[in-house]
Amino acid sequence: MSEQWFERDPLWFKRAIFYEIHIRGFFDGNDDGAGDFRGLMEKLDFLQWLGVDCIWLLPMYASPLRDGGYDIADFFAIHPDYGTVDDFKEFVEQSHQRGIRVIADLVMNHTSSDHPWFQESRTDPAGPRGDWYVWSDTDELYRDARVIFVDSEPSNWTFDPVRGQYYWHRFFHHQPDLNYENPEVQEAMLNVLRFWLDLGIDGFRLDAVPYLYERDGTNCENLPETHEYLKRVRAEIDARYPDRVLLAEANQWPEDVVAYFGNSDGDECHMAFHFPVMPRMFMAVRREDATPMYEILERTPSIPHNAQWGLFLRNHDELTLEMVTDEERDYMYTEYAKDPRMKINLGIRRRLAPLLDNGRDEIELMHAILFSLPGSPVVYYGDEIGMGDNVYLGDRDGVRTPMQWTGDRNAGFSRADWAQLYLQPLMDPVYGYQAVNIEAQLRTPTSYLRWLHRFIALRKEHPVFGLGTYQPLRSDNSRIFAHIRRWEEDIVLCVHNVARSAQAVQLDLSEYVGLVPEEMFGRTSFPAIGDLPYLLTFAPRGFFWFQLRQPR
Amino acid sequence: MSFDERSLIEHVTQQRWYGAKSRAVAHSQVLDSVVLRTAEPQFALALVEMRYETGAHDIYQLLYALREGELELDGLADPALPRELVSAMRSGLTLQGAEGIAEFRPIEGFAGLGRELIEARSVGAEQSNTSIVFDEELILKVFRRLEPGINPELEMLRFLTEHGYPNIAALGGWYAYSGGPLGATLGILQEFVRGGLDGWELALDEIGRAPERFLARLGRLGEVTGRMHTALASDPNEPAFCSETPSVESLGLLTATVDEEIERVFLDLPDDDERLAPIVGRGEEVREHLRLLTHAGATGKIIRVHGDYHLGQTMWVDDDWVILDFEGEPARSLTERRRKRSALRDVAGMLRSFAYAASAASLQHETEAPEGWEEQARARFLDGYLETVDPALLPAGQPAIDRLLAVFELEKAVYELRYELDNRPEWVGIPVAGIQRLIEQTTATP
Numbered sequence: 002m003s004e005q006w007f008e009r010d011p012l013w014f015k016r017a018i019f020y021e022i023h024i025r026g027f028f029d030g031n032d033d034g035a036g037d038f039r040g041l042m043e044k045l046d047f048l049q050w051l052g053v054d055c056i057w058l059l060p061m062y063a064s065p066l067r068d069g070g071y072d073i074a075d076f077f078a079i080h081p082d083y084g085t086v087d088d089f090k091e092f093v094e095q096s097h098q099r100g101i102r103v104i105a106d107l108v109m110n111h112t113s114s115d116h117p118w119f120q121e122s123r124t125d126p127a128g129p130r131g132d133w134y135v136w137s138d139t140d141e142l143y144r145d146a147r148v149i150f151v152d153s154e155p156s157n158w159t160f161d162p163v164r165g166q167y168y169w170h171r172f173f174h175h176q177p178d179l180n181y182e183n184p185e186v187q188e189a190m191l192n193v194l195r196f197w198l199d200l201g202i203d204g205f206r207l208d209a210v211p212y213l214y215e216r217d218g219t220n221c222e223n224l225p226e227t228h229e230y231l232k233r234v235r236a237e238i239d240a241r242y243p244d245r246v247l248l249a250e251a252n253q254w255p256e257d258v259v260a261y262f263g264n265s266d267g268d269e270c271h272m273a274f275h276f277p278v279m280p281r282m283f284m285a286v287r288r289e290d291a292t293p294m295y296e297i298l299e300r301t302p303s304i305p306h307n308a309q310w311g312l313f314l315r316n317h318d319e320l321t322l323e324m325v326t327d328e329e330r331d332y333m334y335t336e337y338a339k340d341p342r343m344k345i346n347l348g349i350r351r352r353l354a355p356l357l358d359n360g361r362d363e364i365e366l367m368h369a370i371l372f373s374l375p376g377s378p379v380v381y382y383g384d385e386i387g388m389g390d391n392v393y394l395g396d397r398d399g400v401r402t403p404m405q406w407t408g409d410r411n412a413g414f415s416r417a418d419w420a421q422l423y424l425q426p427l428m429d430p431v432y433g434y435q436a437v438n439i440e441a442q443l444r445t446p447t448s449y450l451r452w453l454h455r456f457i458a459l460r461k462e463h464p465v466f467g468l469g470t471y472q473p474l475r476s477d478n479s480r481i482f483a484h485i486r487r488w489e490e491d492i493v494l495c496v497h498n499v500a501r502s503a504q505a506v507q508l509d510l511s512e513y514v515g516l517v518p519e520e521m522f523g524r525t526s527f528p529a530i531g532d533l534p535y536l537l538t539f540a541p542r543g544f545f546w547f548q549l550r551q552p553r
Numbered sequence: 554m555s556f557d558e559r560s561l562i563e564h565v566t567q568q569r570w571y572g573a574k575s576r577a578v579a580h581s582q583v584l585d586s587v588v589l590r591t592a593e594p595q596f597a598l599a600l601v602e603m604r605y606e607t608g609a610h611d612i613y614q615l616l617y618a619l620r621e622g623e624l625e626l627d628g629l630a631d632p633a634l635p636r637e638l639v640s641a642m643r644s645g646l647t648l649q650g651a652e653g654i655a656e657f658r659p660i661e662g663f664a665g666l667g668r669e670l671i672e673a674r675s676v677g678a679e680q681s682n683t684s685i686v687f688d689e690e691l692i693l694k695v696f697r698r699l700e701p702g703i704n705p706e707l708e709m710l711r712f713l714t715e716h717g718y719p720n721i722a723a724l725g726g727w728y729a730y731s732g733g734p735l736g737a738t739l740g741i742l743q744e745f746v747r748g749g750l751d752g753w754e755l756a757l758d759e760i761g762r763a764p765e766r767f768l769a770r771l772g773r774l775g776e777v778t779g780r781m782h783t784a785l786a787s788d789p790n791e792p793a794f795c796s797e798t799p800s801v802e803s804l805g806l807l808t809a810t811v812d813e814e815i816e817r818v819f820l821d822l823p824d825d826d827e828r829l830a831p832i833v834g835r836g837e838e839v840r841e842h843l844r845l846l847t848h849a850g851a852t853g854k855i856i857r858v859h860g861d862y863h864l865g866q867t868m869w870v871d872d873d874w875v876i877l878d879f880e881g882e883p884a885r886s887l888t889e890r891r892r893k894r895s896a897l898r899d900v901a902g903m904l905r906s907f908a909y910a911a912s913a914a915s916l917q918h919e920t921e922a923p924e925g926w927e928e929q930a931r932a933r934f935l936d937g938y939l940e941t942v943d944p945a946l947l948p949a950g951q952p953a954i955d956r957l958l959a960v961f962e963l964e965k966a967v968y969e970l971r972y973e974l975d976n977r978p979e980w981v982g983i984p985v986a987g988i989q990r991l992i993e994q995t996t997a998t999p
Contacts, residue, residue: 007701007735043800050806100888406801413801443805444847446812446840455813489604490579524820 016467017054019379029415035423038084049099052457058105072113076193093201102203111176123164135169146221204246231269249273255301267305275310277324289500291482310376319348354387362542373495389432405434465491481506492549498539507534518547564626570697580604584734587650594620632673642726653732663725681883692745700887704738709879718784752867756910761920775937782896786856796854808847831989851948855893862899863906901961
C-alpha cells in the first residue's frame with residue numbers, strides 16, 4: 002500500500018490555515034548562520050501543534066539573491082544555503098507525515114539575468130534560446146506599461162551590450178522577462194511545475210502572474226493570453242496532480258483579481274490574495290470605524306465555488322498601499338509610518354505587532370476579523386508571538402529577521418557565531434528575543450501564542466469560516482463590524498468592536514428568532530433571539546463569535 | 554446499490570464503534586463500495602461518509618449483505634460472510650470499486666491461513682472496531698472509522714514480527730482500500746491467542762483474591778514492556794521507527810497541549826453531576842500542578858510506542874504476557890497515533906490502568922484491593938521495566954523520569970475523564986478519583 006497522508010479533498014485549501022516561512026530566517030540546522038531545510042524539519046512539530054495546514058515557502062531556488070530569491074537562476078535546484086533537492090523532498094514528506102501541506106513561491110514571469118537561459122539568449126541570438134526572452138532593437142514598444150519599481154528602474158527596457166539589443170523586464174533590470182509567445186518557453190515552465198509536483202509539493206504561489214505576456218497598445222497586465230496560459234497550467238494540474246493548488250499573486254482590485262479564478266467553474270488559479278482588504282482592516286481599527294471593511298467586502302465579487310481568497314494581516318513584503326486611494330494612503334502613512342524610514346515603494350515595511358503599537362487587544366481583534374472573513378488566513382512567521390521589526394535594515398529585511406525561538410544565544414535560531422548570522426535577531430527591550438520568544442510564550446498559558454493556538458483550533462473546528470456564505474450585518478453603530486457566516490447547519494455570528502471605547506449595538510437578527518447564540522470560546526449560552534433587536538455590549542476592541550443553535 | 558440516507562444514519566449512529574455520539578449528523582452517503590461476494594447472499598464493503606452539522610465529517614467502513622434483494626447493513630451478523638474477507642486475503646485478491654480498489658494480502662510464512670474456516674464468532678464489547686474469531690485460531694479485526702494512511706496496528710505488528718519481538722500475536726494478513734476518497738487500512742488478520750486470560754479481567758480477579766501473585770505478574774509485565782520499547786527503537790535504518798531526539802520545544806508543546814486539554818475538559822464539566830463533585834471548579838489547581846512538573850526537565854528520546862497501553866491490551870497465556878492492539882488511541886488522528894513519543898507515555902497508561910483496576914475491582918467484583926496495592930503494583934512494574942528498557946530512551950536520572958511520567962499520567966487521566974463523559978458516564982468516577990488524587994498529591998508535596 003502506498004503512503005497517502007491525506008483524504009482526497011480537492012477543496013482542502015478552503016479550510017486551511019497557511020503559514021508563510023522565510024527559510025533563511027526560520028531555523029539554522031547546520032550552524033552556518035542561516036536557516037535551511039534541515040532546520041525547518043526540526044520545527045515541524047511546533048507548526049503542527051500551532052495548527053498549520055499548509056506551509057508557504059518563499060523562493061528556495063538557486064539564485065544570486067539580488068531580489069530575495071525572486072530572481073531565479075536555476076528552476077531545478079535548491080539554493081545551496083537552504084540544502085539540496087533531496088532535503089526538500091524529505092521536508093515535504095515529513096510535513097505530510099504531520100498532516101501539513103507545502104506550497105512554494107514560483108516566479109514564472111522572469112528569471113535572473115544569471116540564468117543560463119538568458120546567458121545563452123544574449124550570446125547566441127540565432128541559437129535555441131535566442132527567442133526565449135523579449136528582445137527589441139529599440140525601447141519603443143509597450144510604452145503604456147507602467148514601471149513598477151519606480152524607485153530604482155527608469156524603464157522597462159534595458160540595453161544589453163552583449164547582444165546589442167534591448168530586453169524587456171517588468172521588475173528589476175536583472176530580471177529579464179521570459180517570452181511566453183515562444184511555445185518552448187511555455188513548455189519549459191510546465192516542466193518546472195511538473196518537476197516540483199512530482200517531488201510531492203502541494204502547489205505554488207505564482208508570483209507576479211499578471212505580466213506573462215506583452216501586447217503593444219495595452220498596459221501589458223492581465224492580458225487574455227496570460228489567462229489562456231494559466232488555463233493550460235490548470236488543466237495540466239487537474240489532469241495529473243489532484244489536490245494541488247495554484248495561488249495567484251495579483252495585487253489588483255478584487256473585481257480584476259477574480260479573472261484569475263477563470264470561468265465560473267474555476268479553471269485558472271484555485272486561490273488569489275485579497276490585497277485591498279488588509280489596509281482597510283488597519284484603517285478601520287485606527288479610525289474606529291468599520292465602514293471601510295463593509296465597503297471593500299461589498300466591492301468583492303463572488304468567486305467560483307471551488308476557489309478561495311487568501312487573507313493576511315502582514316507578510317514578507319511591505320504593507321502594500323497600491324490598492325487604496327491617495328487620500329487613504331496619506332492617512333495610512335500618517336497613522337502607521339510616522340518615521341519615513343518605515344515607508345518603502347507604495348507601502349509600509351513593518352510587522353503586525355509594531356503596527357498595532359504592540360496592543361494585545363488590537364492584535365487579537367485583528368486576528369478575529371481576519372479569521373472571520375471568507376477566505377483562508379495566512380500567518381506570517383514570527384507574528385504568532387508578536388515579533389517586532391527593525392526599520393534600520395535595508396529593503397524589507399526589517400521584517401525578515403531570525404525567528405525568536407528562545408531567550409538563549411542567537412534567539413535559539415542558530416548555533417553559529419553571532420557575527421555570522423545572516424541578520425542579527427532583534428534585541429530591543431520590547432520586541433527583543435529575551436522578551437518575545439516561542440519558548441516563553443509556550444509556557445505561559447495566557448500568552449498571545451497560546452491564545453492564537455486555541456483560536457486556530459476553534460476556527461478549524463468550523464468549516465463554515467472557509468466554506469460558508471458571508472452576509473454583512475450593518476447596524477446604526479458604525480464602530481461595530483458584524484456579519485453572519487453560514488454553511489449547511491452551522492450558523493455563526495461574528496461581531497467586532499473596532500473602537501477604543503466600550504460599545505453597545507442592536508442587531509437585527511429577526512431571521513434567527515428562537516435560536517440561541519452560544520459564545521464559541523467559552524461555550525456560554527446567551528439569551529435566545531427574540532422579536533426585539535438583539536442587544537450586545539462590548540469591551541474596547543472586544544469581539545464575540547457566536548454559534549446560533551437550536552435551543553437544547 | 555442505493556442506500557436510504559435515513560436508515561444509513563440510524564444504523565451507523567447506533568453502532569458501538571460509532572465515535573461521534575455527541576455530534577449531530579447532518580448527512581450520510583456511501584462514497585464507494587466493493588463487492589466481495591457476488592453469489593447469494595451478496596456481500597460487500599462500503600465507505601460511508603457521516604457529515605456533521607459543523608460540516609466536519611468521518612468515513613466509516615461498513616460491511617453489508619444483500620439477501621434476496623433485502624439490504625442488511627450489518628453484514629457481519631451472519632458468521633458465514635466474514636470468511637469471505639479471510640479467503641480474499643488468502644488468495645491475495647485485488648477487487649475493483651467505482652472510485653478505487655480493495656487489496657487483500659496474506660503475510661508470507663503465516664501458517665494459519667492454510668485451512669478452511671468453519672466457525673466464526675464476533676467478539677463483544679469493543680469500542681472502535683469489530684473483531685471476528687474463526688475457529689479459535691484466527692482473529693480478524695475490521696477497522697471502522699477510517700483515516701488516510703497505514704494503520705499503526707499493521708505497521709507495528711509487521712515491525713515487531715520482523716525484529717523478533719516474541720510477546721505479540723502473529724500477523725496473518727491485511728486488507729486496504731486505495732482510491733478517490735482515501736487510502737486506508739481496512740482490517741488485519743492475526744493469530745488468535747487461545748486460552749489466554751485478559752490482563753484486565755485477571756487483575757480484577759486477583760487483586761482481592763491473590764494480590765501477591767498478580768504483583769509478580771506485573772513485574773513480568775514491566776520486563777516485557779521494557780523489551781518492547783527497546784525493540785521498537787532497535788532499527789536506526791527504519792525512518793518510521795528509529796529513535797529520535799525530540800525538538801527543543803517538545804516539553805513546551807506537550808505542556809501546552811495538556812494544559813489546554815485540562816482547560817477544555819473542565820470548561821465542559823456539567824456542574825450538576827455529583828460524581829464530578831470532587832474536581833469540579835478545580836481546573837486551575839490541576840494546571841498549576843502541571844506547571845510545577847514541567848518547569849524544567851529532560852525528555853529522553855522519542856520512539857514509536859504502543860500508544861494505548863493498559864491492562865486490557867495484555868493477555869496472560871502460557872505463563873507470559875502477550876501484548877495486543879497496537880492501533881493507538883482510537884480518538885486521536887492517525888498521524889497523531891503514528892507519531893514518535895516518549896516511551897514513558899505507554900508506562901503512564903499502564904500505571905493509570907492499575908488505578909483503574911483497583912477502583913473497578915471494588916465497583917465490579919466487590920473485592921477491595923489491599924491497602925497500598927496500587928503503590929506496590931506501580932513499584933513492581935517500574936522495577937521490571939527499568940531493568941529491561943534501553944536507558945538511553947529515557948530522561949537521565951530518576952527524578953526526571955518521575956516528573957515526566959507524572960505529566961503523562963495527568964494527560965492520561967484528563968483524557969479518560971473526557972472519554973468516560975462522552976462514552977461511559979457511569980465510569981466517570983474513576984478518572985475523577987485519579988485526578989483528585991493528583992491534585993491532593995500537589996498539596997501534599999511542595
